[in-house]
Amino acid sequence: MAHPPCWRLLAVFILMVTEAHASGNTTRCRLVHNTTSESKVLSVLEPLTNQNFTAKTKVADEEYTYVFQVCGDADGMKDAGLVQRGKDGKQVLIGNYSLTQVVRGSDWLLLIYLGGEKYHEHCSKEPRKAMIMISCDRSKVAGPLTVVLEDRERDTECFYLFELDSSAVCPVIESRLSTGSILLIVCSSCLAVYLITGFLYQRLIVGAKGVEQFPNYCFWTEIGNLSADGCDFVCRSRGSREDPPTYRGVSTEPLEEPEERDDHLLPM
Secondary structure: OOOOOHHHHHHHHHHHHHHHHHOOHHHHOOEOOOOHHHHHHHHHHHHHEOOOEEEEEEEOOEEEEEEEOEOOOHHHOOOEEEEEEEOOOOEEEEEEEEEEEEEEOOOEEEEEEEOOOEOOOOHHHOEOOEEEEEEEOOOOOOOOOEEEEEEOOOOOOOEEEEEEEEHHHOOOOOOOOOHHHHHHHHHHHHHHHHHHHHHHHHHHHHOOOHHHHOOOHHHHHOHHHHHHHHHHHHHOOOOOOOOOOOOOOOOOOOOOOOOOOOHHHOOO
8 A cells, every 4th residue: 555755744734733823823812701702702803813904093293003913913012912103113002912802793893902001191090902893894804994092081991992894703694595495496407407418318319300309308298188187087077977866756757637538528
């Protein structure tokens, strides 16, 4: 028995390792609650991993660039899920993917990165937090990142809000075909195969011409008569038809009136 070359085994092994690694990129996010349900929800974002999404914003004289990555080092910063970069190149950690929360809706997913750099003056100097709303859009794998707002005018629970459209969070469309529709499609397909193969057989093998090329032509021409015979056999009575019986003791023939004798009128 011949053994496969070593290079083939090596190629299969590398492919398996690569696929396993690619399918587990979202596991680099460390969930705060670490529940199985959240892990499954997070896995739908696998097509968005290993790529940076950027958005720019300008407030007064300040201009910032935000870099977001799903469960990866955004803008090259270790453990950073979302980074703010100023014009001078200074990086500020907005959210850490080692502290991740996820909320799933019917056609959207909210990804929350906690543990960012603390505010210097706002929000009671609490750590920054990034919230990325990923909405369903079947027309694109991943749309551009959009900055919605930075809510820092409160004492606690401040956050940065971003939007991103992606087909990754879209619900699976179930087949809307009913059982009857499926049966109709199957029957129509079988009928088409029957007609095409029968026509080719009659024309190329048998050498039929005209309407005789139609498969089982003789049978189909007699189908009407056969149906009529079957209906006659099932629905019509085969017994002898008899006239309705008359009442007993009553003759059906007209009664003859007795002859009137006038012998008594003759003279004696």
